[in-house]
Amino acid sequence: MAWIQNLKNWERLRDSEEYMRQVYGDPLSYLKENEKTQFVTEREYFGDFGYGECFNSTDSGVQCEIITGDFDPKQLPYDKRMAWHLREFCYKTSAHGIPMIGQAPNRYYRAVWILLFLGCMTMLYQNAQSVLDKYNRNEKIVDIQLIFDTAPFPAITLCNLNPYKASVATNVDIIKRTLNVFEKVMDEAREKGEEEPEHSERVKRLVHAGSVFEPAYSKCDCSETPRGSSERSVEKGECQEYKMKAPNSEAEKCICAFDRTSNDAWPCYLASRWITEFCASCDEKAFCRRSKLSAIGKGSSPCLCAPSGEFCVAYDGISPLLEVWKYLAGADPTEDPGFVEAMGFEGMTDEVAIVTKAKENIMFAMAALSMEDRQLLSTTKRELVHKCSFNGLACDIDGDFLAHVDPVFGSCFTFNHNRTLNLTSIRAGPMYGLRMLVYVNASDYMPTTEATGVRLTIHDKEDFPFPDTFGYSAPTGYISSFGLRLRKMTRLPAPYGDCVPDGKTADYIYSNYEYSVEGCYRSCFQQLVLKDCHCGDPRFPVPAGYSHCEADSPVARTCLEDRMKELGGLHGSFRCRCQQPCSQSIYTVTYSPAKWPSQSLNIQLGSCNGTHEECNKHYKENGAMVEVFYEQLNFEMLTESEAYGFVNLLADFGGQLGLWCGISFLTCCEFLFLIVETTYMSAEHNWLLYKKKKAEKEKARQLWGDT
Numbered sequence: 131m132a133w134i135q136n137l138k139n140w141e142r143l144r145d146s147e148e149y150m151r152q153v154y155g156d157p158l159s160y161l162k163e164n165e166k167t168q169f170v171t172e173r174e175y176f177g178d179f180g181y182g183e184c185f186n187s188t189d190s191g192v193q194c195e196i197i198t199g200d201f202d203p204k205q206l207p208y209d210k211r212m213a214w215h216l217r218e219f220c221y222k223t224s225a226h227g228i229p230m231i232g233q234a235p236n237r238y239y240r241a242v243w244i245l246l247f248l249g250c251m252t253m254l255y256q257n258a259q260s261v262l263d264k265y266n267r268n269e270k271i272v273d274i275q276l277i278f279d280t281a282p283f284p285a286i287t288l289c290n291l292n293p294y295k296a297s298v299a300t301n302v303d304i305i306k307r308t309l310n311v312f313e314k315v316m317d318e319a320r321e322k323g324e325e326e327p328e329h330s331e332r333v334k335r336l337v338h339a340g341s342v343f344e345p346a347y348s349k350c351d352c353s354e355t356p357r358g359s360s361e362r363s364v365e366k367g368e369c370q371e372y373k374m375k376a377p378n379s380e381a382e383k384c385i386c387a388f389d390r391t392s393n394d395a396w397p398c399y400l401a402s403r404w405i406t407e408f409c410a411s412c413d414e415k416a417f418c419r420r421s422k423l424s425a426i427g428k429g430s431s432p433c434l435c436a437p438s439g440e441f442c443v444a445y446d447g448i449s450p451l452l453e454v455w456k457y458l459a460g461a462d463p464t465e466d467p468g469f470v471e472a473m474g475f476e477g478m479t480d481e482v483a484i485v486t487k488a489k490e491n492i493m494f495a496m497a498a499l500s501m502e503d504r505q506l507l508s509t510t511k512r513e514l515v516h517k518c519s520f521n522g523l524a525c526d527i528d529g530d531f532l533a534h535v536d537p538v539f540g541s542c543f544t545f546n547h548n549r550t551l552n553l554t555s556i557r558a559g560p561m562y563g564l565r566m567l568v569y570v571n572a573s574d575y576m577p578t579t580e581a582t583g584v585r586l587t588i589h590d591k592e593d594f595p596f597p598d599t600f601g602y603s604a605p606t607g608y609i610s611s612f613g614l615r616l617r618k619m620t621r622l623p624a625p626y627g628d629c630v631p632d633g634k635t636a637d638y639i640y641s642n643y644e645y646s647v648e649g650c651y652r653s654c655f656q657q658l659v660l661k662d663c664h665c666g667d668p669r670f671p672v673p674a675g676y677s678h679c680e681a682d683s684p685v686a687r688t689c690l691e692d693r694m695k696e697l698g699g700l701h702g703s704f705r706c707r708c709q710q711p712c713s714q715s716i717y718t719v720t721y722s723p724a725k726w727p728s729q730s731l732n733i734q735l736g737s738c739n740g741t742h743e744e745c746n747k748h749y750k751e752n753g754a755m756v757e758v759f760y761e762q763l764n765f766e767m768l769t770e771s772e773a774y775g776f777v778n779l780l781a782d783f784g785g786q787l788g789l790w791c792g793i794s795f796l797t798c799c800e801f802l803f804l805i806v807e808t809t810y811m812s813a814e815h816n817w818l819l820y821k822k823k824k825a826e827k828e829k830a831r832q833l834w835g836d837t
Contacts, residue, residue, distance in 0.1 A: 558761060
């Protein structure tokens with residue numbers, strides 16, 4: 131392109147000599163004595179001019195080449211040196227746009243590139259912000275896998291629905307007093323016209339182990355549909371007794387089987403309906419059994435039998451009958467008013483609520499006894515589990531079942547309790563699961579037990595069973611099949627979730643078991659009760675050094691009731707923070723029953739010496755078959771994982787940097803080095819200024835000191 135420039139110069143300078151002089155200079159100038167050649171200094175070159183800008187000599191090209199090759203920026207002042215360093219960075223950086231700004235030939239060109247660069251930086255900021263927001267949301271995904279392998283068999287906890295045997299529990303003074311108050315409240319509820327529940331028959335007969343029955347007169351309502359009587363009672367032709375009131379006429383007088391110990395009067399029939407018999411035998415309670423084949427003989431005893439013939443009471447036929455209303459009117463109070471208040475029956479008329487409260491009172495009363503004493507009052511494993519098999523092989527009932535005491539159900543027994551032994555089913559189906567033949571002995575049930583059967587809880591070995599919350603009831607007279615499906619959950623802790631890897635703390639009351647949400651809530655509530663009431667709720671364990679609240683303490687019972695209301699209220703001030711565990715096994719249960727036993731089944735269960743039909747009836751009332759098995763030999767694995775991790779953040783953030791600014795990791799290193807270098811230059815400059823000022827002060831001090 132030099133010839134174009136020469137052409138332009140030739141057109142401007144028509145004289146050839148002048149043109150040659152302007153282009154090549156004076157060829158004889160070296161012979162002339164002209165003024166000394168002026169060279170620019172480094173400061174003038176790099177401070178006042180741009181690159182390649184020289185002056186005052188045709189030798190400027192040579193000057194620039196020499197100066198550029200030997201230049202040392204440290205000789206520049208601090209501000210000029212910093213500007214030079216930044217300008218150098220603009221020329222050399224690999225980031226897009228910045229070199230174009232630094233090398234722009236004019237300000238318009240530079241303004242365009244500055245606008246483009248700022249626009250790209252704005253887009254980078256917006257997109258980078260969205261990437262960071264996505265990362266900070268800590269989203270997670272759930273991976274579901276179906277594992278085709280044998281699943282570990284869970285622990286099975288079995289309890290009798292009846293917590294304690296009535297024949298021995300009623301010998302405990304606190305239990306006897308509790309049941310006395312319960313029966314009195316039930317009588318008052320019936321006298322107020324409330325419907326009598328079917329279980330009240332058992333209440334009347336089992337409240338006292340030392341009961342002695344005798345026939346006695348009482349006021350009754352023997353109409354076809356007496357007020358307060360159940361359908362079952364009407365069918366039997368029973369009368370509704372009003373033992374506290376005197377009859378107004380002979381038509382209102384009936385005969386009842388009366389117990390002076392508990393003040394029970396049941397069953398009641400018109401005098402004409404009682405049958406005078408000679409019974410084969412009568413026990414110490416004056417309860418007699420009549421046999422159709424028996425005859426009057428040496429072993430026979432006179433008795434009165436109800437119309438059904440199933441209930442007979444000893445009576446010699448000579449002694450005058452007791453009048454119940456007169457006896458009760460002159461009876462002394464049988465219980466302390468403070469104890470009655472502590473039972474909490476005041477104002478209750480609904481019999482379902484009364485029974486529920488009575489169950490709670492029994493739990494409170496039993497809490498005062500030691501674990502050993504409570505086990506003696508409850509069912510043993512041999513009494514409950516008569517036969518057992520697992521994987522088609524017989525169980526060792528004594529070794530395979532571990533006994534522990536539950537506050538609600540008394541003695542419970544856990545199968546597969548050994549945490550070092552891993553039991554698995556070799557096949558799916560009930561034949562290769564756990565099968566148990568259980569016997570509940572319904573004749574020895576407590577008066578507060580409302581159903582016959584067992585309570586089954588399916589859980590991990592490391593988890594406390596909580597049969598009152600997570601259990602399943604299996605009735606007598608049925609074979610109850612529980613099909614299982616296992617689902618294992620693995621959750622992410624914070625910041626992705628709120629699960630707890632190990633939630634057990636010093637306040638966790640189930641010390642020998644793993645953390646669970648239910649255990650956390652119960653521990654939290656127990657700590658509140660211990661703090662406010664200075665005693666523990668008998669439904670839950672207490673830490674070492676504490677005791678349960680006493681059943682006969684009105685103050686403790688009132689405090690506990692207040693805490694319960696506080697916990698259950700809609701706007702209660704008490705809140706527990708209990709999260710799910712990070713690892714958890716969830717068992718989905720499918721229940722299906724069938725009548726048991728069949729007519730053809732010939733199996734020995736309990737004590738039955740009657741005919742085959744009589745024994746089958748006995749088994750239906752007292753026995754049950756329970757099956758627990760896997761429906762399929764596979765299980766689900768649900769695993770939480772981070773949906774957008776740090777690697778994804780780097781990839782997306784790097785993509786945004788490359789798209790809008792052409793910045794890579796090495797480019798970031800360039801900026802990092804720029805920051806380090808400029809920081810070092812600034813620190814060095816300040817250090818030199820400090821030394822200079824210090825030297826000047828020292829020099830001034832010496833100068834003024836000499837004068």
